Amino acid sequence: MAHVAIGFLSVALLAVVFAGPAWFILLFLIPLLLSIFVMRYRTVADRDTVTARTMLRSKTVRWDDIDGLRFGRTAWAVAQRRDGTELSLPAVTFSTLPRLAAASGGRVPNPYE
Numbered sequence: 001m002a003h004v005a006i007g008f009l010s011v012a013l014l015a016v017v018f019a020g021p022a023w024f025i026l027l028f029l030i031p032l033l034l035s036i037f038v039m040r041y042r043t044v045a046d047r048d049t050v051t052a053r054t055m056l057r058s059k060t061v062r063w064d065d066i067d068g069l070r071f072g073r074t075a076w077a078v079a080q081r082r083d084g085t086e087l088s089l090p091a092v093t094f095s096t097l098p099r100l101a102a103a104s105g106g107r108v109p110n111p112y113e
Contacts, residue, residue, distance in 0.1 A: 002038045006031045041090040047105040050079065052089050059087060063107045 010031045017024045037055060044051040051060040066079045069089075077092040077100075092100055094111070101110040 003035060006034050006038070009034070043089040043092050043100075045100055045103040047103075047107075050089070050104070052079075052087055054088075054090060061087060063104060066107075069108065 010028065013027050013031065017027055040053060040055055042053050044053070047063075049060050049062050050066070051058055061079065061081065065081050065083070066087075067082045068080050069077045069092075070080060071094060072078055074088070075093055077089045077094075077097075079087040079089055081087060089100075097108065098110050098112055101108045
């Protein structure tokens with residue numbers, strides 16, 4: 001869905017680019033960067049590990065190292081690790097917890113069951 005919104009932004013920028021000077025074509029870098037941002041930010045989980053990807057880094061943690069999940073002021077879940085540190089899980093919201101529960105092989109309980 002985010003890519004659809006970025007597509008609409010690109011179409012809206014067409015009017016500005018065609019009406020302005022030639023260097024306005026650089027405005028199309030904005031939707032390109034937003035699209036890269038959307039593709040990059042995510043959480044990948046399997047039975048053994050969970051990987052949180054941000055724009056510039058990836059962090060992989062074993063499920064055994066995670067003590068629990070919480071939802072704070074941001075929309076994304078935060079994994080509380082056994083060593084006391086926290087790991088933000090991009091794109092994991094309360095509504096996507098069933099998918100995370102299925103991918104984790106039951107290590108994360110499904111709140112809807």
